[in-house]
Amino acid sequence: MSQDIPVTGYAILGLLTFGDELTGYEIKQRADVTLRFYWVSPAMSQIYTELRRLSDHGLVTADVRTDGGREVTTYAITGAGQAALREWMDTTPAGFPVLKHPVLLRLLVGHVTEPERTRQMLHEYVAELDRALVDLAQVRESLRGADEPGQPFRFPSLVAEWGLDYFDAERRHTHRALASLDETGAGDTEATA
Amino acid sequence: MSQDIPVTGYAILGLLTFGDELTGYEIKQRADVTLRFYWVSPAMSQIYTELRRLSDHGLVTADVRTDGGREVTTYAITGAGQAALREWMDTTPAGFPVLKHPVLLRLLVGHVTEPERTRQMLHEYVAELDRALVDLAQVRESLRGADEPGQPFRFPSLVAEWGLDYFDAERRHTHRALASLDETGAGDTEATA
DNA sequence: AGTGACTATTCCGATTAGGAACACTACTCT
DNA sequence: AGAGTAGTGTTCCTAATCGGAATAGTCACT
Numbered sequence: 001m002s003q004d005i006p007v008t009g010y011a012i013l014g015l016l017t018f019g020d021e022l023t024g025y026e027i028k029q030r031a032d033v034t035l036r037f038y039w040v041s042p043a044m045s046q047i048y049t050e051l052r053r054l055s056d057h058g059l060v061t062a063d064v065r066t067d068g069g070r071e072v073t074t075y076a077i078t079g080a081g082q083a084a085l086r087e088w089m090d091t092t093p094a095g096f097p098v099l100k101h102p103v104l105l106r107l108l109v110g111h112v113t114e115p116e117r118t119r120q121m122l123h124e125y126v127a128e129l130d131r132a133l134v135d136l137a138q139v140r141e142s143l144r145g146a147d148e149p150g151q152p153f154r155f156p157s158l159v160a161e162w163g164l165d166y167f168d169a170e171r172r173h174t175h176r177a178l179a180s181l182d183e184t185g186a187g188d189t190e191a192t193a
Numbered sequence: 194m195s196q197d198i199p200v201t202g203y204a205i206l207g208l209l210t211f212g213d214e215l216t217g218y219e220i221k222q223r224a225d226v227t228l229r230f231y232w233v234s235p236a237m238s239q240i241y242t243e244l245r246r247l248s249d250h251g252l253v254t255a256d257v258r259t260d261g262g263r264e265v266t267t268y269a270i271t272g273a274g275q276a277a278l279r280e281w282m283d284t285t286p287a288g289f290p291v292l293k294h295p296v297l298l299r300l301l302v303g304h305v306t307e308p309e310r311t312r313q314m315l316h317e318y319v320a321e322l323d324r325a326l327v328d329l330a331q332v333r334e335s336l337r338g339a340d341e342p343g344q345p346f347r348f349p350s351l352v353a354e355w356g357l358d359y360f361d362a363e364r365r366h367t368h369r370a371l372a373s374l375d376e377t378g379a380g381d382t383e384a385t386a
Numbered sequence: 387a388g389t390g391a392c393t394a395t396t397c398c399g400a401t402t403a404g405g406a407a408c409a410c411t412a413c414t415c416t
Numbered sequence: 417a418g419a420g421t422a423g424t425g426t427t428c429c430t431a432a433t434c435g436g437a438a439t440a441g442t443c444a445c446t
Contacts, residue, residue: 006401007295014302025425038297043404048426070410072425082305089306094295094314096321097363101290102200104231104355106282109207110348112275113282121287128289149376155303158373162297162366169362170290173355180351183342199432218394236434241395263441265394 005057005084008042009050011035013059013077013085018152021063021074024048033139034156037132037163051075059084107177119181122174129174133167136160198250198277201235202243204228206252206270206278211345214256214267217241226332227349230325230356244268252277300370312374315367322367326360329353 015030016022022030024047032041042050054060059081063074077085103125110118140160147157208223209215215223217240225234235243247253252274256267270278296318303311333353340350 007298008402011298014298014305017302017305023425025423028425034301035298038292038294038301040291040293040402043402044426045404045428046402049401067411070425085302086305089299089302090310094299094318096325097292097294097296098233099231099290099292100233101231102287103290104352105200105204105207105228106287107355108227108231108348108352109210109278109282110351111345112207112210112279117283125287132289152304155301158303158370159297159301161373162300162370165366165369166362169359169366173358173362176358177351177355180354201433216394218392221394233433236436237395238397238435239433242432260442263394 005053005059005088006050008040008046009054010085010088011039011042012047012050013054013081016060016075016077017082017085018156021076023072023074024051027051027075034159037136038159054081057084103174115181119178122178122181126171126174129167129171133164136163136167140164198246198252198281199243201233201239202247203278203281204232204235205240205243206247206274209253209268209270210275210278211349214269216265216267217244220244220268226328227352230329231352247274250277296367308374312371315371315374319364319367322360322364326357329356329360333357 011031012027015027015035019030024044028042028044028047031047035041051060051062055062055075057080058078060075060077063076065072065074103121106121107118140157143153143157143160146153148154204224205220208220208228212223217237221235221237221240224240228234244253244255248255248268250273251271253268253270256269258265258267296314299314300311333350336346336350336353339346341347
C-alpha cells in the first residue's frame with residue numbers, strides 16, 4: 001500500500017506530523033523554510049497533486065470548509081498515514097543524497113574561462129552561503145525551547161544543526177578551492193580584484 | 194542563442210571540452226564517474242535528447258560513422274559550442290546548490306519511529322559515505338600527473354578534492370547527530386546495537 | 387552455435403519543476 | 417468610498433527529467 005507514493009509525498013506527510021491541520025498553501029510555506037535546505041521546495045502544483053494522492057490513499061483527511069465566501073481545504077494526517085510513514089521509515093532504505101551543485105559543475109570546466117571569473121563565482125557562493133546560514137540560524141533559533149530529547153522539535157533541531165554544519169563546511173571547501181586557485185598565478189601575475 | 198539550453202546541456206558540453214570525440218554512451222560513462230557526485234547522472238534518454246538539441250544549435254557536431262555493420266555517432270564540441278559554454282559561464286549566475294538528502298529528511302521526522310531505527314539509518318549512511326569516498330579517491334588518483342596549474346585535469350582535481358572534503362564533512366555531521374541521539378536515552382536505557 | 391557481457395541508441399510513462407492564471411480577502415492610502 | 421497592493425488559496429499548463437525497458441549489434445569465450 002505504501003510503494004506507490006513518491007518521497008515528496010512522505011515529506012508532506014512528515015510535515016503534517018508536527019502541526020495540526022494545514023492548507024496546501026501553508027504546507028508550501030513550511031516546506032519553503034525547512035524542507036528547502038535538504039530536500040526540495042516542491043512546486044505548488046506538486047503539493048496539491050501529492051495531497052490528492054495521499055487523500056485518495058486515506059493517509060490524510062481533506063476537510064473542506066467555507067471560510068467567508070470561499071472554499072478552503074485543510075489537511076490532517078490520519079492513523080493510516082502515521083502507519084504508512086512509519087512503515088516507509090522502517091522498511092525502505094534511505095538512499096544516498098543527490099547534490100546538484102552548479103558551483104562545482106562550473107569549477108570543473110574552469111579552464112574554459114578566466115581564472116578571475118572562477119574566483120568571482122566562488123566569492124559569490126560564499127556570500128550566498130552566509131545568507132543561507134543566517135536564514136537557517138533563524139530557523140534553528142525558532143525551535144529553541146522545545147528541542148530537548150522527547151520534545152516535539154528535537155529532530156528538526158538536529159537537522160537544523162546538521163544544516164548549519166553543512167553550510168559552514170561548504171564555506172571552508174570554497175576557501176580551500178580559492179587558495180588552490182591562487183597558487184596558479186602566484187608566480188607570474190598579481191591576481192586579485 | 195544560449196538561453197534555451199538546460200544546465201545538463203552545458204554539463205555535457207563541458208565534458209566534451211576534455212576528451213576528443215565521444216559517443217552518447219561514452220558521455221554517459223564519464224558522467225557516471227564524475228558528474229554524478231555533484232550534479233546528476235543523467236538518464237541515457239536525457240543525454241541523447243540533449244545531444245540532439247546541442248547539435249541543432251550547432252554547438253556540437255554529430256559524426257555518423259559506420260563501424261562494422263552499424264551506425265555509431267560521435268559528438269565533438271564546435272567553436273560555437275566553446276563560445277556558448279564560455280558565455281554561459283561568464284554571464285549567468287551559478288545558482289545555489291540543491292540538495293536532496295533523504296537521510297536528513299528521515300531524521301527530521303525521527304519522532305515517528307524508534308531511536309534505534311534512526312541510529313541504524315545513520316550508521317548505514319556512514320557506510321555508504323565510506324564507499325563513495327573510496328570511489329571518489331580513485332577518480333582523484335586517476336587525475337594525478339596532469340593536475341598541476343595549466344594542465345588539463347587541474348580543475349577536475351580541484352573538484353574531486355572538494356568532493357572528498359564534502360564526504361568527509363558529511364561523516365562528521367553524521368557522527369555528531371549520532372552523538373546527540375545518544376544523549377537522549379543515556380539516563381534511562383542502555384541504547385546500543 | 388550458444389551464452390553472456392558490453393556498446394549504442396531509441397522509446398515510453400510518470401514524476402517533477404516552475405510559474406502563470408485565477409479568485410477572493412484584507413489592509414492601507416488618498 | 418474607492419483604489420491599490422499585499423497576502424491567501426487553488427488550479428492548470430508546459431517543459432524537463434527520471435528511470436528503465438526495448439532493441440540491436442559486437443565481441444569473447446566455450
